[in-house]
Amino acid sequence: MGKLKEMRPGEIIFSIVQYVMLIGASLVAVTPVIVCVFTAFKTDTEYQAPPR
Amino acid sequence: MSNQQLSSKPQEKQTLLNKLRSGKAQRVLVMLTFMLVPLLLLFVFTYLPFIKMVQFSFYNRTYLDEGTWVGLKNYIDVFQRDDIFGSLAVSLYYMGGSVVQLALALFFASLMVFKAKGSAIYKACMFFPYLICGIAVGFIFKFFYAHGYVLDSILGLFGVALEDCPLWLQDMRINNIALVGTSVWRYTGQNMVLFLGAMMSVDNELYEAASLDGAGRWQQFKYIILPSIKTIIVLNLILSISGSLSAFEPPYVITNGTMGTGTYFVIMNRIAHExxxxxxxxxxxxxxxxxxxxxxxxxxxxxxxxxxxxxxxDAVRAQRKAERKAARLAKAKKGVA
Incomplete structure (x- = not known):
């Protein structure tokens, strides 16, 4: 918290944007693979039934 | 034949043998022996098939028959047939994608170079797609883009109705963009790691000195990072553009090159094998x-x-160095005189 107080507003905004971007990109990179792994455990009927 | 000539022959033989026994000749012999195998492999498996390919391009032939000589007809066909030369237009999508991919990779690498907690995890997550083989990536995205499945479900979470979701792989206006997305997804992490490697080689003191002088992130990026990694940027761009011209796996596995998604390689595969x-x-x-x-x-x-x-x-620096050297030499000569 003390470190946060030492930071300038511009640095705080940069850090927020930095983490949001990095977490977002990581999620985009792993989501298709995670979905694929979960699908591997489904039965044919579950797989063929659209989720929506 | 004179006696002198007869006696000189064994002498010549002896000198040749002596030459072969000398250290220098032995080194050359060892070098040649070691080079022989790789050069032979290179010739047999790389250059010989290429020479054969050039030869085949002047024939009308299948895999089994000898074929007939047709001269430049095949080359004329390449430029005249819409399905072949037109497929190069599809490569433009992949070229555009490679530029986006490099921009994203540079952006994320720059974000990571300014210390972020857990950067190893983000790096691993983003590099992970590159470790999956192209065919598996194709299968993952075939399911991902299917109507009503993963992508549409994710969009549904943001309030997009299923009826409003386009047919990602069937709609000819967007199917190539969707396929390019798979390439961008796969290779961004690899490009990012290459950029990051180049950025890491920049001395940390430079960033510290720049921030002490009041340089912001953008200025640090513009004046320190970018000039230091220009070689890697050029290399990545060359690799990406040549890779985009030879894109094969996404369109082959996901759509089999149908509905206007056939790249040059997919069409080439169809012409050669089917x-x-x-x-x-x-x-x-x-x-x-x-x-x-x-x-x-x-x-x-x-x-x-x-x-x-x-x-x-660089040229100016080299010129100044040469001038300094010449001046030093002139001074030394004067001293000797």
């Missing part, structure tokens, strides 16, 4: 090689122009 027109496929390969060489040379010239300032700096 239509058995080996000569035409070989001509296509040669034309693609020529296009890739032209693009690479063009890019090199472009970057020489873009980074002209840096090259000029």
């Amino acid at each position: 239509n058995q027109k080996v000569g035409l496929a070989c001509a296509m390969a040669i034309v693609l090689l020529a296009i890739i060489i032209l693009c690479t040379v063009g890019q090199n010239l472009f970057f020489k122009y873009v980074f002209k300032d840096g090259a000029e700096d």
Whole structure:
């Protein structure tokens, strides 16, 4: 918290944007693979039934 | 024959043997022996098939028959047939995608170079797609883009109705963009790691000194990072553009090149293996090689122009060094005199 107080507003905004971007990109990179792994455990009927 | 000539022959033999026994000759012999195997392998598995491919491109032949000589007809067909030359237009999507991919990779690498907690996890997550083989990526995205499945479900979470979701792989206006997305997804992490490696080699003190002087993130990026990694940027761009011209796996696995998604390689594969027109496929390969060489040379010239300032700096520095050396030599000569 003390470190946060030492930071300038511009640095705080940069850090927020930095983490949001990095977490977002990581999620985009792993989501298709995670979905694929979960699908591997489904039965044919579950797989063929659209989720929506 | 005179006696002198008869006696000189054994002497010559002896000198040849002596030469062969000398250390220098032995070194050359060892060098040649070690080089022989790799050179032979290189010739048999790389250059010989290439020479054969050039030869086949002048024939109308299948895999089994000898074929007939047709001269330049195959090359003319490559440029005249819409399905072949038109498929190069699809490669433009992949070229555009490669530029986006490099921009994203540079952006994320720059974000990571400014210390972020857990950067190893983000790096691993983003590099992970590159470790999956192309065919598996194709299958993952075939399911991902299917109507009503993963992507549509994710969009549904943001309030997009299923009826409003486009047919990602069937709609000819967007299917190539969707396929390019898979390539961008797969290779961004790899490019990012390459950029990050180059950025890490920059001395940390430079960043510290710059921030002490009041330089912001953007200025640090513009004046420290970018000039230090220009070689890697050029290398990545050349690799990405040549890779985009030879894109194969996403369209082949996901759509089988149908609905206007057939890239040059997919069409070449169809012509060679399904239509058995080996000569035409070989001509296509040669034309693609020529296009890739032209693009690479063009890019090199472009970057020489873009980074002209840096090259000029180097030239000026080299000239000054030469002048200093000449002055030192002149001074030394004067001293001797």
